[in-house]
Amino acid sequence: TPKALLWDVDGTLAETERDGHRVAFNLAFADAGLPWGWDERRYGELLHITGGRERLLADMLHRADAPRTPEARESLARALHHRKNQRYAELVAAGALLPRPGVLDLMREARAQGLRQAIVTTTSRRNVQALMTELLGRRWADRFEVLVCGEDVRDKKPHPEAYLLALQRLGLPPLACRALEDSGPGLSAARAAGIPVWLRPSVYFPAPRPERLAPVFSPFCQLITRDEDFTWERLR
Numbered sequence: 264t265p266k267a268l269l270w271d272v273d274g275t276l277a278e279t280e281r282d283g284h285r286v287a288f289n290l291a292f293a294d295a296g297l298p299w300g301w302d303e304r305r306y307g308e309l310l311h312i313t314g315g316r317e318r319l320l321a322d323m324l325h326r327a328d329a330p331r332t333p334e335a336r337e338s339l340a341r342a343l344h345h346r347k348n349q350r351y352a353e354l355v356a357a358g359a360l361l362p363r364p365g366v367l368d369l370m371r372e373a374r375a376q377g378l379r380q381a382i383v384t385t386t387s388r389r390n391v392q393a394l395m396t397e398l399l400g401r402r403w404a405d406r407f408e409v410l411v412c413g414e415d416v417r418d419k420k421p422h423p424e425a426y427l428l429a430l431q432r433l434g435l436p437p438l439a440c441r442a443l444e445d446s447g448p449g450l451s452a453a454r455a456a457g458i459p460v461w462l463r464p465s466v467y468f469p470a471p472r473p474e475r476l477a478p479v480f481s482p483f484c485q486l487i488t489r490d491e492d493f494t495w496e497r498l499r
């Protein structure tokens with residue numbers, strides 16, 4: 264059995280991408296008077312680019328009405344991203360996001376079993392703070408020994424930096440841990456750090472077909488497609 268659980272945030276704890284970040288980006292576009300919008304299909308495509316600001320910049324390359332110079336695009340992306348995060352915090356505080364089934368129970372059970380727990384995400388500390396306060400309450404941080412966020416790394420997922428930093432801070436070897444992830448970039452990041460993954464795909468990341476799983480996935484990735492399998496009893 265593992266000694267520590269390393270939790271991804273976006274898509275893993277809640278469907279934050281579809282119901283949170285995407286909606287908040289669209290509100291930020293409207294706030295800025297831009298006729299831009301990301302529907303679920305387009306946002307799903309853009310999700311392979313991790314980092315909200317980076318995602319905005321990538322999308323601008325496909326828009327005729329985006330600023331011409333890289334400097335102007337940078338500054339617009341920074342402003343929109345800032346506004347998006349304000350809107351995200353508002354949505355979260357209004358209760359727009361619910362924990363995914365099993366998440367809170369699994370956290371509780373892991374704690375009861377004496378497991379160590381960490382947060383390993385490449386979103387910002389502020390976004391994590393907003394979401395966790397809503398999902399777990401004001402004292403949420405007591406439950407996690409280590410908190411690695413976007414500010415702590417130079418390279419976002421799928422780069423393994425965030426996971427490597429978490430291992431270093433926990434003082435544990437990768438095989439003593441399990442990463443809980445929902446996405447392709449998250450899976451790649453954990454795998455590249457040598458950490459076995461419990462993969463519970465979120466809406467934007469359809470589960471890979473079984474014939475494509477082996478041998479790349481096993482034994483490093485356990486795919487969880489049903490809510491009833493997302494329990495400590497089934498996973499450990």
Ligand code: XBP
Nearest residue numbers: 272273284313314315384385386387
């Ligand atoms: C998810 C991401 C983030 C979010 C938006 O990371 O890639 O970019 O989509 O958050 P993870 P920001 O699953 O590792 O938590 O706007 O703060 O980037």
Ligand code: MG
Nearest residue numbers: 271273274446
């Ligand atoms: Mg994720």
